[in-house]
Amino acid sequence: MNKINLLTPDVYNKIAAGEVVDRPYSVVKELVENAVDAGATQISVEIEGGGKTLVRVTDNGGGIEKDDLVAAYSPHATSKLKCAEDLFGVTTLGFRGEAIASIAAVSRMKIVSRVPEKDAYSLGCVGGKTGALLPAAGAQGTEVTVEDLFFNTPARLKFLKSDAQEESDVANMMARFILSRPEISFTYTSAGKLRYRSFGDGLSSALACVYGAEILSDLFEIHADKHGIRLHGFIGNQNFSKPNRTYQSLFVNGRYVVNQTVSAAVSNAYASYLMKRQYPFYVLFLDVPPEIVDVNVHPNKADVRFADNQIIYGSVYSVISAVLDGNSRALEYLANVPKPKAPFEAALGAGGAEKTAEPRAYSVPLPASPSEKPAMTYEQAKKELQFEIPPILGKVNLPARGTEKPYAMEVNAPAAAEAAREDAFEENRKFLLEQEKKRQQRVDPASLQFKGELFRTYLFYECGDEAYIVDQHAAHERILYDALCERLAARNVVSQPMLVPYVKKLNAQEFTFLRSNFDILREIGFDIAEFGGNFVKISAVPTDLMQIDLNAFFDEILSSLESLRAIKLSDLLKEKLASAACKAAVKGGERLSDGEVRALLERMNGNMGLKCPHGRPVAVHIKKSEMEKLFKRIV
Numbered sequence: 001m002n003k004i005n006l007l008t009p010d011v012y013n014k015i016a017a018g019e020v021v022d023r024p025y026s027v028v029k030e031l032v033e034n035a036v037d038a039g040a041t042q043i044s045v046e047i048e049g050g051g052k053t054l055v056r057v058t059d060n061g062g063g064i065e066k067d068d069l070v071a072a073y074s075p076h077a078t079s080k081l082k083c084a085e086d087l088f089g090v091t092t093l094g095f096r097g098e099a100i101a102s103i104a105a106v107s108r109m110k111i112v113s114r115v116p117e118k119d120a121y122s123l124g125c126v127g128g129k130t131g132a133l134l135p136a137a138g139a140q141g142t143e144v145t146v147e148d149l150f151f152n153t154p155a156r157l158k159f160l161k162s163d164a165q166e167e168s169d170v171a172n173m174m175a176r177f178i179l180s181r182p183e184i185s186f187t188y189t190s191a192g193k194l195r196y197r198s199f200g201d202g203l204s205s206a207l208a209c210v211y212g213a214e215i216l217s218d219l220f221e222i223h224a225d226k227h228g229i230r231l232h233g234f235i236g237n238q239n240f241s242k243p244n245r246t247y248q249s250l251f252v253n254g255r256y257v258v259n260q261t262v263s264a265a266v267s268n269a270y271a272s273y274l275m276k277r278q279y280p281f282y283v284l285f286l287d288v289p290p291e292i293v294d295v296n297v298h299p300n301k302a303d304v305r306f307a308d309n310q311i312i313y314g315s316v317y318s319v320i321s322a323v324l325d326g327n328s329r330a331l332e333y334l335a336n337v338p339k340p341k342a343p344f345e346a347a348l349g350a351g352g353a354e355k356t357a358e359p360r361a362y363s364v365p366l367p368a369s370p371s372e373k374p375a376m377t378y379e380q381a382k383k384e385l386q387f388e389i390p391p392i393l394g395k396v397n398l399p400a401r402g403t404e405k406p407y408a409m410e411v412n413a414p415a416a417a418e419a420a421r422e423d424a425f426e427e428n429r430k431f432l433l434e435q436e437k438k439r440q441q442r443v444d445p446a447s448l449q450f451k452g453e454l455f456r457t458y459l460f461y462e463c464g465d466e467a468y469i470v471d472q473h474a475a476h477e478r479i480l481y482d483a484l485c486e487r488l489a490a491r492n493v494v495s496q497p498m499l500v501p502y503v504k505k506l507n508a509q510e511f512t513f514l515r516s517n518f519d520i521l522r523e524i525g526f527d528i529a530e531f532g533g534n535f536v537k538i539s540a541v542p543t544d545l546m547q548i549d550l551n552a553f554f555d556e557i558l559s560s561l562e563s564l565r566a567i568k569l570s571d572l573l574k575e576k577l578a579s580a581a582c583k584a585a586v587k588g589g590e591r592l593s594d595g596e597v598r599a600l601l602e603r604m605n606g607n608m609g610l611k612c613p614h615g616r617p618v619a620v621h622i623k624k625s626e627m628e629k630l631f632k633r634i635v
Contacts, residue, residue, distance in 0.1 A: 021099070021102045021103050021106065022156075023051075023160065023161075023166065023169065024047065024050055024051025024052055024055060024149060024160075024166050024169070024170055025051065025166070025169040025170045025172070025173045027051060027055050027103055027107075027146055027149065028045060028047070028051065028055055028057065028170050028173055028174070029173050030099035030100075030103065031055070031057040031099070031103075031144050031146075032045065032057055032173075032174075032177055033093035033099075034093075034099065034100075034142075034144075035057060035059035035061055035142065036093055036177075036181060036184065037061075037093055038059060038061025038062045038063070038141070038142065039061045039062050040059035040060050040061035040141060040184065041060060041183075041184055041185065041200060042059065042060045042184070042185045042187075042200075043057065043058070043059045043177075043184060043185070043186050043187075044056075044057070044058040044059075044186075044187045044188075044189075045057050045170075045174060045186070045187070045188045045189070046058075046188075046189045046190075047167065047170055047189070047190050047191075048190075048191060049163050049191075050160075050161075050162070050163035050164065050165070050166030050167040050170070050190075051149065051166050051167065051170050052148075052149050052150075052157075052160060052163065052166065053147065053148065053149075054145070054146070054147050055145070055146040055147075055149070056143065056144070056145045056146070057143070057144050058141065058142070058143040058144075059141045059142055059143075060139065060140060060141040061141050061142060062115060062116075062141075063113045063114050063115035063116070063140060063141055063142055064111070064113040064115070064142060065115055065118075066118070066119075066121045066133070069111060069113065069121060069123045069133060070123065070130065070133065072100050072111065072123075073100055073101055073104050073123070073125050073130050074101060075098060075101040075102075093254065093255055101128075103146055104125040104127075104128055104130075105127065105128040106127070106149065106150050106151075106152060106153050106156070107127075107146045107147060107148060107149045107150070107151065108124070108125075108126045108127075108146070108147045108148050108151065109124065109125045109126075109144070109145065109146050109147075110122060110123070110124040110125070110144070110145045111123055111124075111142065111143070111144050111145075112136045112138045112142070112143045112145075113138070113141070113142040113143070114138050114139065114140050114141065114142075115140070116140055119135060120135070120136045120137060120138035120139075121133055121134065121135060121136055122134050122135075122136035122138075127151075127152045164512055164515070164516070165512055165516075167190050167191075167508075167512070168508045168509050168511065168512035168513075169508075169509070170188075170190070171188070171190070171195055171196070171508030171509075172246070172507070172508050172509050174186065174188040174195070174196055175196065175210045175507065175508065176249055176256040177256075178196060178198045178206050178209055178210055179203070179206050179207070179210060179249050179251075179283050180249075180251045180254060180255075180256055180285075181254070182198070182200065182201075182202050182203040182205065182206040183200050183202075184198075184200050185198055185199050185200035186198045186200075195508075195533075196209060196210070197209070203233070203234070203283070204216060204221075207219075207234060207283065210507075211247075211505075211507070212505055215281075218236060218237055218239075218240040218281075219234040219235065219236060219237065219240070219281070220234065220235050220236075220237055220323055220334060221233070221234050221334070221335040221336055222234070222235060222319065222323060222333045222334060222335060223333065223335050224315075224319045224332070224333040226315045226318070226319060227311055227314065227315045228288070228289070228311065229286060229287065229288045229311070229312065229315050230285075230286070230287040230288075231284060231285070231286055231287075231315065231316060231319055232284075232285050232287075232335075233251075233282065233283045233284040233285045234282065234283045234284075235266075235280065235281070235282045235284070235320060235323065235324075236280055236281035236282065237324075238273045238324055239273075240281055241270075241273075241274050241275075241278035241279060241280060241281065242278070242279050242280075242281050243277065243278065243279070243555040243556070243558040243559040243561075244279060244510070244558055244559055244561045245279050246507055246509045246510060246561065247279070247281045247282075247507065248263070248266075248279065248280070248281070248282055249282070249283045249284070250262050250263075250282075250284050250286065251284070251285045251286065252286045252287075252288070252293060252295075252304050253286070253287055253288065253290065253293065253295075254285075255295065255304070257303050257304050258303060259303055259304060261306065261309045261312050261313050262284070262286065262312060262313075262316055264313065265312070265313045265314075265316035265317040265320065266280055266282055266284075266316060266317075266320055267279075267280065268317060269316075269317050269320035269321040269324060270320070270324065273324060277559045284316075286312070286316070288306070288312075291307075292306060292307040292308070293305070293306055293307070294306075294307075319333050442606050442607050442608065442609065443463055443468075443606045443608060444606055445601055445602060445604070445605065445606045447463050447464070448461040448462070448463050448468065448601065448606075449461060449462045449463070450597060450598075450601075451467075453472075453591075453592070453597075455588075455589070456588070456589050456590060456591050457471065457472060457473065457588035457589060458470065458471060458472070459472055459592075459597060459600075461601075465623060465624040465625070466621065466622070466623050466624065467621075467622050467623075467624070467627070468608055468619050468620070468621055468622075469619065469620045469622070470600075470601075470604075470608075470618060470619045471588070471612075471616070471617070471618060471619070472586055472588070472590075472592060472600065473585055473586060473587055473588045473612075474611075474612040474616050474617070474618045475600055475604055475610070475612075475618045475619070476585040476586045476600060477578075477581045477582050477585035477612045477613065478581075478610050478611065478612050478613065478618055479600075479603045479604065480580075480581040480584055480585055481577055481578055481581035481612075481613045484544050484577045484580060484581060485577060487544070488524060488544075488577070493523075493524055493525040493542050493543075493544070494525065494542070494543045495525040495526070495527060495540040495541065495542060495543065496540060496541060496542070496543045496546055497527070497539060497540045498538070498539055498540060498541065501537050501538060501539045502537070502538040502550045503531055503535055503536070503537050503538075504535065504536050504538070504550075504551070504554055505534065505535055506534045506535070506536065506558075507534060508534060509561065510534070510558050510561060511534040511536070513558070513560070513561045514536060514554075514557065514558065515530065515536075517557070524542055525540070525541065525542030525543070525544075525545070526538055526540065526541060526542065527539040527540035527541075538550060544577065544580050545576050545577070545580060547579070547580065547583060548576050548579070548580075553576065574613070577613070578613030578614060581613060582612075582613070582614075604618070608621060
């Protein structure tokens with residue numbers, strides 16, 4: 001009996017679909033890329049049920065010939081490649097010819113298309129089986145309808161996310177298309193609601209469509225031609241950052257990718273300007289000669305491989321850091337600012353008359369189309385860059401040629417190995433001893449005699465042959481903090497309505513993430529709701545947190561999106577509650593009455609091992625013998 005089977009088309013097309021089409025957003029991606037490659041200037045995308053029920057993409061591109069419609073459903077059928085050598089000069093978004101066949105194998109699909117000056121035709125395909133080619137009504141271009149995605153592969157269907165999560169990923173993909181092709185007008189509708197509409201009138205307009213017009217005042221626009229590559233787009237200024245990486249877009253030769261080399265270059269350029277868990281904003285276009293970039297290294301074309309990472313890293317880093325640091329090269333890269341003028345050239349004419357040459361402004365290189373090759377060749381760029389490696393803090397391990405590993409700071413290997421050899425049992429022993437020590441610091445409040453205060457801050461207590469010095473602010477702060485935590489744990493919270501509601505603008509992924517956690521936020525006292533589009537409105541806050549910075553608080557929540565972890569409000573609120581307790585606690589320098597001193601000690605319940613929420617000790621313990629040593633009474 002034969003053990004090796006030749007798979008039938010319906011089987012291997014479903015296998016291929018798992019590589020190319022794994023989610024609704026990838027269906028949208030493949031179909032929109034085809035529309036862009038067809039030369040469309042207007043593209044409309046409509047989805048239902050997060051893309052599971054319906055995806056419809058309509059464009060006004062060149063269309064598909066009647067005789068080519070049947071071939072369009074065939075695997076590895078494409079108009080963008082003819083031979084293997086063409087893979088080394090790909091300038092289109094699609095090129096493998098897998099998308100249509102893969103999508104059709106796992107859905108109910110229909111294509112209606114018309115080329116200029118000819119009639120429209122339609123052809124349907126259900127689960128990979130094509131129907132009859134029929135005349136149809138349609139404008140110039142193509143309309144592709146995909147319904148019931150994965151209807152014939154239930155195992156894959158059950159692993160899809162909720163409609164809201166799938167829709168947010170589609171919206172995120174559409175935002176990338178709007179940014180990557182600012183010359184194309186896009187319309188994106190989900191469940192009958194208009195989510196995005198761009199007008200194809202430039203990158204600034206596209207940014208305003210996706211992020212809001214107010215963002216433009218916080219951005220630098222750059223155009224640079226360096227080491228054989230062109231880099232242009234927008235980057236955030238030194239004081240503008242985001243809580244996660246969803247605001248980072250890179251387009252290599254017009255294709256959206258997530259590339260570690262470029263990401264590391266930008267992050268290192270911003271390193272001295274960003275606080276922990278803050279990330280740079282950028283929308284960057286990297287145009288390189290097609291022969292030095294391999295776009296065929298990822299099933300979904302989500303990444304590329306460069307012939308030499310050093311050239312890409314060095315070029316991007318040097319441009320971004322020059323703009324942020326404001327050095328002399330910055331004006332060469334910044335757009336829309338006055339350029340430095342060449343000095344006047346003095347020349348003596350006939351009769352000794354002095355003549356002055358006209359000032360000449362340096363020009364800024366305009367971004368080229370992906371198919372236009374920069375003037376400098378790859379080998380020239382490589383030679384030039386070896387004398388201009390950008391300075392990086394610490395030693396950086398650059399990936400070897402042809403690899404795509406992230407840049408990482410070198411660590412002290414022996415020290416790391418030594419740390420790894422720490423005895424776990426020794427750590428446990430230290431912990432138990434520390435706990436025992438804390439227990440020994442609990443004293444009977446009745447045995448403590450108040451002896452006075454010093455500097456209106458420190459309270460002195462005597463207990464037999466021992467003394468305790470209590471920081472009144474730290475003690476009160478800890479007491480209030482514990483009370484706030486208990487109230488929160490019991491869900492005994494009171495909300496305070498805001499005079500003016502706080503409204504926050506989010507992107508599609510952030511909006512879905514935050515909306516999924518509305519119930520958690522409402523439990524702790526926030527009145528939060530959708531406010532149209534990707535906006536949320538906060539109308540009330542917990543009374544215990546009335547003084548918090550709401551923008552910083554929600555940025556902290558959204559930073560959870562960076563690692564796709566669930567919000568842990570117990571950890572998130574700890575710092576906020578500590579701040580509230582600190583502000584409400586009695587301050588150092590305030591005189592306490594005898595009753596307040598007694599009440600403070602009673603609420604401490606004799607626990608002299610407490611620490612304030614920020615880690616400072618509440619009390620200091622000193623023995624009589626230690627004081628006698630200070631005065632040389634004993635040796």
